[in-house]
Amino acid sequence: MRDLNRLTGSTFDVLVVGGGIYGLTIAYDAAQRGLSVALVERDDFGSGASFNHLRTIHGGLRYLQRLDLARARQSIRERRTLARIAPHSVRPLPFALPLYRSVVRGKSVMRAGFLLDRVIAAGRNRGLAASHRLPAGRVVGRGTAVQRFPGLKRHGLTGAAVFYDYVTIESDRLTFSYALAAAEHGAALANHLDAIAPLTDPADKRRVAGIRARDMVGGRELEIKATVTVNATGSAIDRLLEPLARKHSAAGPRSDGTCFSCPGANGQSSVRGSRTGRSTPATLQMIRAISSRSLPN
Numbered sequence: 470m471r472d473l474n475r476l477t478g479s480t481f482d483v484l485v486v487g488g489g490i491y492g493l494t495i496a497y498d499a500a501q502r503g504l505s506v507a508l509v510e511r512d513d514f515g516s517g518a519s520f521n522h523l524r525t526i527h528g529g530l531r532y533l534q535r536l537d538l539a540r541a542r543q544s545i546r547e548r549r550t551l552a553r554i555a556p557h558s559v560r561p562l563p564f565a566l567p568l569y570r571s572v573v574r575g576k577s578v579m580r581a582g583f584l585l586d587r588v589i590a591a592g593r594n595r596g597l598a599a600s601h602r603l604p605a606g607r608v609v610g611r612g613t614a615v616q617r618f619p620g621l622k623r624h625g626l627t628g629a630a631v632f633y634d635y636v637t638i639e640s641d642r643l644t645f646s647y648a649l650a651a652a653e654h655g656a657a658l659a660n661h662l663d664a665i666a667p668l669t670d671p672a673d674k675r676r677v678a679g680i681r682a683r684d685m686v687g688g689r690e691l692e693i694k695a696t697v698t699v700n701a702t703g704s705a706i707d708r709l710l711e712p713l714a715r716k717h718s719a720a721g722p723r724s725d726g727t728c729f730s731c732p733g734a735n736g737q738s739s740v741r742g743s744r745t746g747r748s749t750p751a752t753l754q755m756i757r758a759i760s761s762r763s764l765p766n
């Protein structure tokens with residue numbers, strides 16, 4: 470699979486930098502459309518955030534919270550596609566969100582949310598085997614919630630919002646199968662190849678024409694040329710953009726979401742998330758405060 474000479478031998482239609490789940494699915498998608506595709510990954514395929522996630526294949530229920538219907542619809546479609554093309558990799562999993570007396574996260578709001586979800590996700594099971602059909606979300610009362618989910622904190626509990634998504638069983642296999650599928654469709658993939666700088670088009674310095682990469686195994690540097698270069702480097706996205714941002718005053722560093730784990734009240738680890746367009750000082754302060762409490766010195 471790792472053929473460095475092939476990477477430098479021609480100009481590709483698409484060059485993907487980063488072999489996480491995003492990069493690999495982009496490479497697979499582009500290759501199966503008949504485009505010539507190259508992908509480079511600094512470490513190993515799927516070794517970044519795509520290794521450390523919570524394994525949920527979700528249908529965008531969270532996007533309904535901010536009425537982003539287009540994104541919710543897209544998530545439902547993609548979730549169904551995954552269940553159709555890789556049924557061996559996913560299975561339905563029920564989730565329970567405990568509900569307490571609250572105007573914004575109480576029973577009525579959740580019922581309204583599920584009603585909207587029923588309309589938007591009406592086709593969620595189209596073409597799927599019975600084993601992979603997801604029931605619609607619903608709100609259950611306090612008694613049922615306590616009976617079905619005995620671990621819920623009971624003080625002030627009014628019920629639970631129960632909904633279904635998929636969980637990946639062997640997520641690394643799923644990630645790697647995208648690498649294999651992309652290669653089967655002719656993509657040239659190489660791991661342990663660090664993209665160190667974008668190449669710019671000599672005729673138009675604002676256009677990226679590929680990347681310069683360093684082979685982490687042999688130490689050699691090489692230039693990979695492409696008509697379109699996709700930066701799918703996840704949390705490292707700014708590193709490749711930096712030289713361009715300096716030259717063309719593009720947007721500075723940004724992050725779209727942050728997850729971190731900290732000890733819960735009962736001593737168990739829990740994962741908390743924060744979603745912002747940019748890492749605001751408040752978010753960073755919160756992360757610092759919590760990490761200083763949860764990380765060993």
Ligand SMILES: Cc1cc2nc3c(=O)[nH]c(=O)nc-3n(C[C@H](O)[C@H](O)[C@H](O)COP(=O)(O)OP(=O)(O)OC[C@H]3O[C@@H](n4cnc5c(N)ncnc54)[C@H](O)[C@@H]3O)c2cc1C
Pocket residue numbers: 486487488489490491492509510511512513514515516517518519520521522523524525526527662663664665701702703704705708709728729740
């Ligand atoms: C704690 C946690 C829980 C999550 N749970 C879920 C979940 O349950 N469900 C869900 O859908 N999502 C979840 N997510 C989000 C999900 O993990 C990410 O959206 C997804 O993995 C991002 O994939 P990616 O390909 O963008 O990034 P990554 O998987 O990080 O891939 C980026 C790749 O780029 C490579 N790279 C970086 N720089 C270079 C370079 N210069 N040259 C070459 N390669 C480079 C890296 O080595 C890496 O492999 C979770 C995230 C976290 C942190």
